[in-house]
């Protein structure tokens with residue numbers, strides 16, 4: 001939620017009349033309207049703020065509250081304001097003529113498309129380039145997207161070629177895409193042979209997608225303008241959903257990786273050099289004598305490359321000491337001998353535990 005002054009946003013004095021506010025809003029909204037500045041996020045944001053300011057200052061009650069309490073009081077009013085839904089009403093009221101063209105254009109924006117990409121775990125870490133085949137609607141070159149053979153269309157009679165119908169409903173003027181011509185504004189008498197009057201053809205495009213290293217399962221990439229062709233160049237977008245295969249050994253946690261490595265109790269007691277997996281290969285680390293189950297070794301920077309910013313997360317080697325199972329006779333005898341040779345000092349945790357327990361009993 002913006003903290004900017006609504007009067008400044010609308011470029012009016014604090015003493016401005018409702019008419020002055022309305023005039024100023026009309027001028028600014030016209031200038032910043034997203035349909036006049038396609039693809040500009042800045043304009044879209046600015047336009048929202050302008051609309052927000054107008055919503056408050058054009059309403060005497062809200063304006064009085066804003067004058068007394070500032071943004072604090074109005075915040076609650078706008079968190080639920082749906083800007084997309086809001087546009088229609090404001091425009092129906094104020095800009096019927098001005099924006100009817102723009103609105104029509106908007107209704108003919110191409111469809112957004114969705115595509116799924118499967119990545120191996122390694123690909124998700126290193127990043128990769130994938131070439132995908134996307135069938136998408138492309139404007140027919142034979143008729144320039146009009147769908148008619150040369151000279152084969154006339155203005156639609158239902159909407160007089162405007163592509164939309166207008167009617168009033170209570171307070172608001174409502175516009176709808178003309179159902180007869182579907183918003184095209186033309187009626188086709190002789191369809192284009194290439195596209196059979198559709199105005200577009202489904203053509204398979206090869207697209208190269210650059211997947212950044214560090215991308216996670218479930219991420220969605222947006223490729224602007226790579227969706228279906230609209231008319232007058234307003235293409236839809238292509239959304240790419242990324243699925244990452246699970247790794248048999250690594251578990252990802254944000255930018256960090258975890259790997260549980262089992263070692264024998266002998267290795268744990270004596271210490272050892274053990275082989276561990278790292279992204280893209282293997283590595284060796286030294287486990288010190290007396291390593292306990294559950295102990296973790298951190299390998300700095302061996303985790304997932306950070307999508308934003310530099311560096312990588314860490315790799316955590318979680319040690320699991322495995323107690324041997326299915327002992328044979330010789331092994332049992334050796335262990336029993338080992339037990340007899342063991343001393344309290346070999347097991348400090350157990351020693352502490354026993355002494356705590358004794359204390360409790362003797363209380």
Ligand SMILES: [Zn+2]
Pocket residue numbers: 156157158159160161162163164178179180181182183184185186
């Ligand atoms: Zn029509």
Ligand SMILES: [Zn+2]
Pocket residue numbers: 140141142143144145146147148192193194195196197198199200
């Ligand atoms: Zn055609």
